[in-house]
Amino acid sequence: MWIETTIAMRFLRQGRAQTLLILVGIAVGVSVIVFVVALISGLQANVIARTLGTQAHVRVEAPEEVNRIAPAAAGTAQLLLEDRRAQALRPIVNWQQVRDALDHLPGVTAVSPVVSGPAFGRRGDAVESVALIGMDLPRYLRVIPLDENMVEGRLDVGSGNALVGRQLAQDLGLRTGGKLRLDAGDGRATVVNVAGIFELGVRELDARYVYLDLKQAQSLLALPGGVTVIDITVAELFEAERIAARIRGLTGLKAESWMETNAQLMNALTSQSMSTNMISFFVAMSVALGIASVLAVSVTQRTREIGILRAMGTRRRQMLQVFLVQGAVLGVAGSLIGALAGWGLVGIFNTFGPKLFYIPMPAGLVPASMLLATVAGVIAAAVPASRAARLDPVEAIRHA
Amino acid sequence: MPDSREVLRLDGVRKSYNIGQPNEVEVLHGIDMRVEHADFAALVGPSGSGKSTLLNQIGLLDSPTAGELYLLGKPTREMDDEARTALRGRHIGFVFQFHHLIGAFSALENVLMPHMVAHGKPDREALDRARNLLADVGLEKFADRKPGELSGGQQQRVAIARALVTRPALLLADEPTGNLDTKTAADVFKLLRRFNAEFGCAVLLVTHDPRLAETCDRTITLVDGRIDSDQ
Numbered sequence: 001m002w003i004e005t006t007i008a009m010r011f012l013r014q015g016r017a018q019t020l021l022i023l024v025g026i027a028v029g030v031s032v033i034v035f036v037v038a039l040i041s042g043l044q045a046n047v048i049a050r051t052l053g054t055q056a057h058v059r060v061e062a063p064e065e066v067n068r069i070a071p072a073a074a075g076t077a078q079l080l081l082e083d084r085r086a087q088a089l090r091p092i093v094n095w096q097q098v099r100d101a102l103d104h105l106p107g108v109t110a111v112s113p114v115v116s117g118p119a120f121g122r123r124g125d126a127v128e129s130v131a132l133i134g135m136d137l138p139r140y141l142r143v144i145p146l147d148e149n150m151v152e153g154r155l156d157v158g159s160g161n162a163l164v165g166r167q168l169a170q171d172l173g174l175r176t177g178g179k180l181r182l183d184a185g186d187g188r189a190t191v192v193n194v195a196g197i198f199e200l201g202v203r204e205l206d207a208r209y210v211y212l213d214l215k216q217a218q219s220l221l222a223l224p225g226g227v228t229v230i231d232i233t234v235a236e237l238f239e240a241e242r243i244a245a246r247i248r249g250l251t252g253l254k255a256e257s258w259m260e261t262n263a264q265l266m267n268a269l270t271s272q273s274m275s276t277n278m279i280s281f282f283v284a285m286s287v288a289l290g291i292a293s294v295l296a297v298s299v300t301q302r303t304r305e306i307g308i309l310r311a312m313g314t315r316r317r318q319m320l321q322v323f324l325v326q327g328a329v330l331g332v333a334g335s336l337i338g339a340l341a342g343w344g345l346v347g348i349f350n351t352f353g354p355k356l357f358y359i360p361m362p363a364g365l366v367p368a369s370m371l372l373a374t375v376a377g378v379i380a381a382a383v384p385a386s387r388a389a390r391l392d393p394v395e396a397i398r399h400a
Numbered sequence: 401m402p403d404s405r406e407v408l409r410l411d412g413v414r415k416s417y418n419i420g421q422p423n424e425v426e427v428l429h430g431i432d433m434r435v436e437h438a439d440f441a442a443l444v445g446p447s448g449s450g451k452s453t454l455l456n457q458i459g460l461l462d463s464p465t466a467g468e469l470y471l472l473g474k475p476t477r478e479m480d481d482e483a484r485t486a487l488r489g490r491h492i493g494f495v496f497q498f499h500h501l502i503g504a505f506s507a508l509e510n511v512l513m514p515h516m517v518a519h520g521k522p523d524r525e526a527l528d529r530a531r532n533l534l535a536d537v538g539l540e541k542f543a544d545r546k547p548g549e550l551s552g553g554q555q556q557r558v559a560i561a562r563a564l565v566t567r568p569a570l571l572l573a574d575e576p577t578g579n580l581d582t583k584t585a586a587d588v589f590k591l592l593r594r595f596n597a598e599f600g601c602a603v604l605l606v607t608h609d610p611r612l613a614e615t616c617d618r619t620i621t622l623v624d625g626r627i628d629s630d631q
Contacts, residue, residue, distance in 0.1 A: 002520045010504035308500045311461060312514040312562075313489015315482055393461045397496065 001325075004318050007309075008325035015298060019330070022294045026334025026373055027341055029287040033280045033369050034342025039349070040276045042359035044269050048237065051262060054200045056112070056143050056231030057240045059261070060098070060247055061254045062090045089117045091226025098251055099230060105250075107243050110142035110233035115214060117221040117228065119184040121164075123172040130168065131208045132182065134217020143231045146198055146211070152176050153196030157213045161195035165206035169197045182210065184220045192216075284372055288380035291330050295323055295384035299391075306388050307396025320389040327381025328374055335373030339366040406473065407569050407602045408435040408458060413467035415453055427453045429625045430467065435570065438600040440593070442613035445622035451606050452574070454622065458604065459572050460488040472569055489518050493563030493601070495592075497575035501547035501555055501562075508534060508543040511561045518566070526565075533561040537591055553584035560591055564599065571595070573605045577612065589615070 012019045065085040072078035092098060095113055102111045115134040120127050137157055141147055147155050151166055153176035162182075164174060174180060174194050183189040192212065199206055218224050232247075234240050240257035247255040259266045299306070306319060343366065346359050415428040427450045435441060445451050456462040457469060460476060463484070469476050471491060476484060493514075501510045511530040512522050522530070534540050537557035539550075547555055556576065563571055573592065577585035589612065596603045605616060613619045621628040 003516045006516075007504075014504040304500065305502050308496075308502065309513070309517065310485070311459070311488070311494050312517060313485055313566075314517040315485050317482075318517060394456050397461075397500070 001321065004321040005325050007322045008329060011298065011302065011322070012326055012329060015301075018294055018298070022290055022330055023334045023337065025290045026287050026330060026377075027338035029283045029290075030335040030338025030369050030373050031342035031345060033283050033372070034339050034365060035345040035349075036279055037276055037365055037369075038342070038346045038359050038361055040272055041362050042357065044272060045360070046357040047265065047269070050201075051265060052237070052258060054144060054202050054205055055258055055261065057234045057237065057258050058232040058244045058247065059256050060092070060102070060230040060232065060251070061228065061256075062092045063252065063254050065090070089221060089223065089228060091115075091223050091228060092230065092253060095227045095230065098253065101250065102230065102232060102247065105243070105246070107235050107239055108232055109235050110139065110231075112136065112139040112143045112231045113214070113227040114140065114229045114231055115217045115221060115223055115227045117184065117217075117223075119182050119210075119220065121168065121172060121210060122181040122183060123174060123179075126172050128168060128171055129208070130182070130210045132184065132210055132212055132217050132220060134212045134214040134221075136214050140231070143233050144200075149198045149200050151197050151199045153194070156195040157211055159213075160190075160193050160216070161213075162192040163196045163198055163211040164194055165209045166197050166199040167203060167207035168210070169194070171207065180210070182220060184222070186222070188220050188222060190216070190220060280372070284376050287331075287334075287373060288376040290380075291327055291377050292380035292383060294330075295326060295381050296387070298326070299323065299384045299388045302388075303391060303396050306391050307393045307398075310391070310393035311397060316389040319391075320385045323385030323388050324378055324381050327377040327379075327385070329377075331374035331377025332370065334377075335370040338373070339369055342366075342369075405437045406434060407437055407439070407471070408604075409433070409470040410458070411468045411470070413454075413457060413464045413469055415450075415457060415462070416465045419465065426465075427625050428457070428464070431625075431627060433620065433627060433630065435602050435604060437569075437602060438596060439602040439604075439618060440596050440616050441602075441604050441618040441620055442616035443604055443606045443620050443622060444608070444610070444613045445628075447608075449622045450625040451622055455572060455574055455604075455606055458570075459492055459494060460484045486518075489514055490566060491569045493566065493568040493571040495556070495559050495563050495571065495573040495576045497578045501558055503547050506544045506546055507539060507550065507558045510547065510558055511565050513562060514566045530561070530565055533564055534558070536595075537561050553580055553587065556580060556584075556588050557591065560588065560595070564595055564601070567599060568601055571601050571603045573603065575606055575608065578608065585612075 064087060067082055067085055069080065099111055099113050102108055112135060117132055119130050119132045121130040155163070157163060162180060164180065169175070172180065176194055176196060178194045179191050180194055181189065181191050218226060234243050241259045244255040244257040247253065310319065343361060346361055350358055410431050410433045413428055413431040414426060416424055416426040418424045431454060443451055443454070457464050460471065463477055471487060474487070476487065479487070502513060505513065508530055511533055512526060515522055515526050531540065531543065534543055537560060539554060539557055542550060542554060547558070550558065576592070577588050580588060592603055592605070595601065607613055618631065620630045
């Protein structure tokens with residue numbers, strides 16, 4: 001390979017202007033790929049992180065109640081108008097066993113049983129509808145990082161303590177240490193002590209969530225010993241749907257992944273990824289076409305030299321390699337420049353851009369884009385290279 | 401039985417073009433000839449007589465339609481491109497009318513090129529041989545110049561050095577002096593003569609110039625694809 005590489009490099013060096021132009025072309029293409037991929041994947045990671053900051057990856061609930069319909073007697077037709085059953089607050093049967101089983105499910109990193117239901121929060125004459133959430137704090141924190149969202153007071157739900165959202169605190173004029181009366185209907189009411197105030201960043205949640213100890217919420221919601229939801233965190237975000245399906249099969253419970261809950265978001269993410277891939281594909285293709293055309297011109301320009309080299313004993317395979325190496329070298333060098341430029345663009349965006357979010361440089365993007373350009377270069381070189389290899393030396397030497 | 405002095409033997413070599421088509425044409429009509437070690441022969445003939453075609457067959461750049469061509473006793477007509485290329489690179493040196501150096505390489509690298517495409521990076525010995533050849537053609541000071549920086553005569557002398565670097569058994573020269581002025585042409589001719597005597601490589605020289613042909617040991621005249629005379 002030494003002589004083939006040497007001839008390839010000399011040919012590239014000799015065709016200075018052509019080589020430089022195509023290198024710039026490849027570099028521009030690769031920097032676009034690197035920048036767009038980094039931008040879109042950064043954007044997506046950001047959106048997902050924000051969405052999942054307040055949501056479990058998989059939510060397991062008791063199956064919905066359905067009507068049981070008596071079968072029609074043989075020989076009769078049945079006309080049925082069915083109203084859906086009212087879905088009363090129901091506990092998950094045997095939730096302790098389910099929790100323990102899920103704890104050991106591969107791919108699951110956190111399991112948090114929760115009891116949740118509606119209530120009214122009162123202070124003086126003001127009434128707000130709230131969502132009671134009773135949880136086991138250490139488990140819950142592994143699903144929703146509540147500790148990072150505290151704005152006031154301390155993180156404590158035991159012994160009559162509660163955490164309320166910032167908006168709710170404002171609406172009811174609550175402060176840390178204040179008292180809040182919770183009324184869950186049917187005469188079940190209690191007064192809790194506001195231990196802390198949190199802000200999740202979603203207005204709806206900050207105006208309604210009241211976190212309690214599991215036991216206290218259970219008695220308020222008349223579900224002693226029961227939980228209504230098991231929240232789950234998974235190791236691989238995009239495995240959530242698969243794991244949810246597994247849980248459905250395993251437990252017969254209703255399990256919904258964040259991807260299902262946020263179907264529209266998922267749709268948008270998928271479309272974005274697809275357009276990124278399409279941009280990468282077409283840019284790579286135009287890079288490849290650029291390399292192919294430059295090498296095709298080079299083969300024509302060097303026809304006589306190719307003939308001479310063949311006359312001097314250069315084999316067809318060697319001639320092929322000379323041009324394949326040129327394609328590979330153009331791909332590697334151009335994409336190296338391009339990847340660095342793309343990296344620079346990302347840095348510029350992070351420093352001088354709108355600063356709405358930070359774009360991390362995905363690991364492996366630079367080598368992947370370089371590999372893409374190099375492979376494209378070799379493939380693009382294949383056509384002109386095989387033409388060079390097939391040249392008849394007699395005619396090539398006569399070529400003016 | 402090929403004896404050890406034989407370099408090249410043609411046995412009823414025919415060459416046709418456009419085979420199987422209405423415009424099929426036979427250019428060489430059965431050529432028999434023999435070239436021996438240290439021969440210095442001129443191949444002459446009017447244009448269109450098939451000189452170039454014959455030279456392409458002898459140089460293994462092309463293969464005959466019929467007949468057989470033995471190089472150093474080896475039959476070559478049935479060889480594939482790979483084998484023919486290897487044999488050509490090893491035993492045949494070419495000097496063309498338009499010197500044909502590779503512009504991206506220096507004079508020394510051009511001289512080494514046939515060696516490098518066969519053996520890769522040149523060793524000490526190959527480098528020394530190439531330098532000596534360049535010195536023999538009087539260009540040791542120009543070893544690092546690119547062809548573009550040399551005159552026509554100098555380029556042709558580099559081409560001769562290049563043709564000899566593999567110590568070929570046969571040197572083929574196609575109008576080697578056709579593009580040079582009389583003085584330079586005489587120098588180049590003298591060089592060919594000298595290497596023929598020194599290395600004993602057979603030289604086959606295609607030329608239009610009857611005076612040049614006269615100074616060769618042997619003149620093969622080709623007319624209409626047949627050997628008209630060989631003396």
